[in-house]
Amino acid sequence: MTALSLMSSSENAKSYRTLTARRIAVLGGLLALLVLSVAVDVSLGPARYPLPDVLRTLFMPSSADLQMRVVIWDIRMPMALLAVTVGASLSLAGAQMQTILANPLASPFTLGLSAAASFGAAIAMVLGVALFPAAIALMVPINAFAMAMAASLLIFGLSTLRGVTVETIILLGIALVFSFNAALALLQYFASEQALSAVVFWTMGSLTKATWGKVAVTAIILAVCAPLFARRAWALTAVRLGETRAAAMGVPVKRLRLETLFLVSLLAAVPVSFVGTIGFIGIVGPHVARLLLGEDQRFFLPGAMLSGAAILSATSVLSKAILPGAVLPIGIITALVGVPFFAALIMTKGRKSW
């Protein structure tokens, strides 16, 4: 139309291709960071082993001595990998919650899932009540999962009602946080000293109870949910243009929101029941991905998973490195280190989009 636009139009497709290439490179970079962080994570721990020995144990387990093999393969590897799957799950859950609720503050943490899980775990630890008596050995995670799922199903159920807006869902989530925290405080008030310390430790969030089984469960859930989101990539991106606009583009917004809430519930409830409260990843992970990659879900979706995994893995490294010989609860480190980092990030690089 104008000379200016005529001139630049032929360039636009080219610069879009460059942008795409750059985004793929960013995803590659995140993956490289993640691999590096996992490697460091595995080589760090209260027992100090030289790096060549660690590498030999990893790649040629049969040639390593038994004690080292147990430490690396049965303790450090599950912890390091659980950081990856949990980080990716919580970040993906947060990303999609933020997308469908059109709110940058939505996350498993702010919508009451973590609080519900803590309450469920506390029921097991303080009252010794198993919500599913058949699995008494896994009483704590199963109680936590059941409560987290109950909380998200409550939100899910409410959002199917007529006339319920996104704002209502968020306000209900916040109400859930306060209710579960109050219930938890009540339990703690009546708890024995031993149970109290167990509850407090659990709510700090920790990867130390990692097992291969937990890694497998979280990985499977991620492997099921991520492709389902990927198939809806365009529709999820369209939702960010507003409900009316997305509907005008042919997106079944209500159905998409329900499907997403359900997947997100699963994605968030399981990791939280294994590791306790590390909810902050659900906010930071997606925001980092958004700043680096934008919100085209073709890049945002893998980006949120990778950044969440990388951040939690790096945090796991920090939790071992800060006090030599001790592993600090990772939930504390996430908040202590994550929050200032996050604040700096949004203050300096903040665009007008969230």
Next chain:
Amino acid sequence: MVTLTLDQIGARYGRRTILEDASTPALKGGVLTALVGANAAGKSTLFRRIAGQMRGTGAVRLTGATKDDLRYMPQDTAMTAALTVYESIILALKQGAGGWRLSASELASVDSVLQRFGIAHLAERQLPELSGGQRQAVSIAQTLVTRPKVVLMDEPTSALDLYRQYEVLEALRSYAAETGAVMILALHDLNQVMRACETAIALSQGRILASGPALEVLTPALISQIYGIESRVERCSRGCPMMIVDGPAVPRSA
């Protein structure tokens, strides 16, 4: 040739009737059709009914096009997403079509729609950085990138400056002429309607009062009935019909 006919369209929110018995003769493609009416006359609801976003009575009949060829541009589009203008138009093109890869012809159609609406220079800008008028132009480009044959636009020019209004309406007219698309535009500026639109539909309190050639629909009598405004039609120095507004028909009690 594409036509669209409304057959006794009705709609209600709860017990409140928004649209009643709204019918038109076959609206022809290739030209712009204006939808005029006071606030809350039911314009957006009529669009949502035609777009299939809302249930109700009556039928929308299309010839020469299917429901898949229809695109609706609602009044409000959220522009808080971290997407560039270019990405947002690719999104509009690919949503529904599926597939993650983009062909050269798809990129070419994004380029051509950017050019048509004079926003090629904004391609790399982030949506939240755009001004109101730029957003509206982007929104129009998002709507037309799939080359729809039936287009509904809710106030497409409300945020544009005078020159851009003229420019965008011309671009929409040429799009209609080129594709033969049925294009219905909800517009408040009746001078724009007279200048750019061949036909018009006048909506008042959920009922269609008149539809047909714009100059026959927009009579002073009808304007007075819809808006309570006294007006007359004259010609500008270049021969365009234009509406002179004299004031409220009945002086409002002070």
